[in-house]
Amino acid sequence: MMFLSDGDLQSLVLSLELAGSVTAILLLIGTPIAWWLAHSRAWWKVLVSVTVAMPLVLPPSVLGFYLLIAMGPQGPLGMLTHTLGIAPLPFSFAGLLVASVLYALPFMVQPLQNAFEALGDRPLEVAATLRASPLDAFFTVVLPLTWPAFLTAITLSFAHTVGEFGVVLMIGGNLPGITRVASLQIFDHVEALEYAEANHLALMLLLFSFLVLLLVYARQPARRQDGVS
Amino acid sequence: MKFIRLLLLGCALLFSLAVHAETMTIAAAAxxxxxxxxxIHNxxxxxxxxxxxxxYGSSGNFTTQITQGAPYDVFFSADIGFPRKLxxxxxxxxxxxxxxxGRIVLWSATRNASKMSLSSLTDPSITRIAIANPKHAPYGQRAExxxxxxxxxxxxEPKLVYGENIAQTAQFVQTGNAQVGIIALSLAVNPQLASQGGYWLIPDSLHSPMEQAYVITxxxxxxxxxxxxxxYMNSTPARAIMTQYGFVLPSVATTK
Known part of the structure; x- marks a missing residue:
């Protein structure tokens, strides 16, 4: 990367680290949520659906503002981390992780929920008659049938986190190597009137986003043929 | 008939007022x-x-926006370099x-900063210090x-967190997420902020002068x-307001 400075490269690596960690965490917590949403008949299921979908419509400033207050020394999260003896969340990578997981949640949950709903109960009932445990059935029946949805969910969560800006700006504190992700680095270049540097990094993100979306959209027709969604 | 005439007269008056009313947009450093x-009130x-x-925003961002045709009529920069570039x-x-x-101060929302000095910042109980980003924010450069x-x-340096502009820096301190911050005197003297913790004026011998300037775009x-x-900015009431907010004014506004 001869045209990227060390700082630019560092911010890019940080963005990828953040997006990777967020996606891994979301796979672990998003999958059960999506499964529950697809199968539950609880009356308050709709409330959970709405909560999960909120980041799609909320401005990042709303989430950023509330998180900054909540994570502060007087906020509930801040008091919790203080009691547990953990470092405060604002201006830390862990803080970005918490914020980004919340912010990318619908991008993981919604594609999975749709796929689980489309799959229906039938394949699981069949698996159960063959004495497969629920976990067994999930890995041998559900996963092979819904993996295109997993691919979409993973790609979108990852890409959305790379594209995050507002929340990171509000709670990150712009620390190099810790919270100064690529989108923030671009913003700083523009503010310092360094348009050439801003352009280099911005161009990389533009290409990245295009390729990611190409990957997702190019898969669409194939998914229809295999009859999953 | 008389009523309609009055109504028409009223409309004409309103219309002429509307014609005389001017509008302008100011871009001002935070x-x-x-x-x-x-x-503005005055x-x-x-x-x-x-x-x-x-x-309100950061001077660097405004400069970029103005070069791209932003509809600001007057630009008040925190640093004379930006309007000079324009x-x-x-x-x-x-x-x-x-x-x-411009002058900078140590300010805290949770401690009595008026009893502090720069060397207090090494106190281990202070874990987070907010300054504006020195890369592009004039107040951040002076803080550094x-x-x-x-x-x-x-x-x-390991304790520093960086605000995008001086207002966000103050906000990090106000929310208690940073115990201390280096912010603009003009913000610290505002009653809302001054009532919390107090401030300590950083000697201007420690940083290069922060000459602030405006320009009509x-x-x-x-x-x-x-x-x-x-x-109006040169009038007595305007200068009184600026002085009240801790700005040190040039004796007469001279052009540079």
Missing amino acids: DLKFAMDDL FKSTHPNDEIKVV AQMKMTASPVIPYAM EALRSAGLWDKV SHGAENPLAHQFVA
Whole structure:
């Protein structure tokens, strides 16, 4: 990367680290949520659906503002981390992780929920008659049938986190190597009137986003043929 | 019939008022937040029908926006370098006029900062110190210079967090997420902030002078209100407001 400075490269690596960690965490917590949403008949299921979908419509400033207050020394999260003896969340990578997981949640949950709903109960009932445990059935029946949805969910969560800006700006504190992700680095270049540097990094993100979306959209027709969604 | 005539007269009067009312938009550096609100309020007492919109933000960002044709008539920068750059690019319609020298202070919302000095920042109970981003924010650059002159930069740097502009820096401190911050005196003297914790004025011998200037942009060239507002900045009431917010004023506004 001869045209990227060390700082630019560092911010890019940080963005990828953040997006990777967020996606891994979301796979672990998003999958059960999506499964529950697809199968539950609880009356308050709709409330959970709405909560999960909120980041799609909320401005990042709303989430950023509330998180900054909540994570502060007087906020509930801040008091919790203080009691547990953990470092405060604002201006830390862990803080970005918490914020980004919340912010990318619908991008993981919604594609999975749709796929689980489309799959229906039938394949699981069949698996159960063959004495497969629920976990067994999930890995041998559900996963092979819904993996295109997993691919979409993973790609979108990852890409959305790379594209995050507002929340990171509000709670990150712009620390190099810790919270100064690529989108923030671009913003700083523009503010310092360094348009050439801003352009280099911005161009990389533009290409990245295009390729990611190409990957997702190019898969669409194939998914229809295999009859999953 | 008489009623309709009166109505028409009323409409005509309203219409003529509407024609006379001017509008202008000011782009102001975030350190002017409280002072500019007062200035506009005072200016409007003699221009009741005119509308003045003001946008607060970072001087660097405004400079970029103005080069791209943003509809700001007057630009108040926290650093004279930005309007000078616009002047070089022939995007201004007035000389670059210095209006104040900026000062920086230590401010805390949770401790009594008036009893502190820069060396207090090495106190282990202070874990987070907010300054504006020195890469592009004038107040951040002066904060870094002051810490370096005091020989404290290496000790303090690991505790620093960076606000995008001086208002966000103050906000990090106000929410308690940073125990101390280096912010603009003009923000710290505002009653809302001054009532919390107090401030300590950082000697201006520790940093390079922070000359602040405004300029009428090319966009505002034909706007009479922009010229009136700029003239107002030299008036006694305007200078009194600026002094009240801790700005050190040039004896007479000279062009540079």
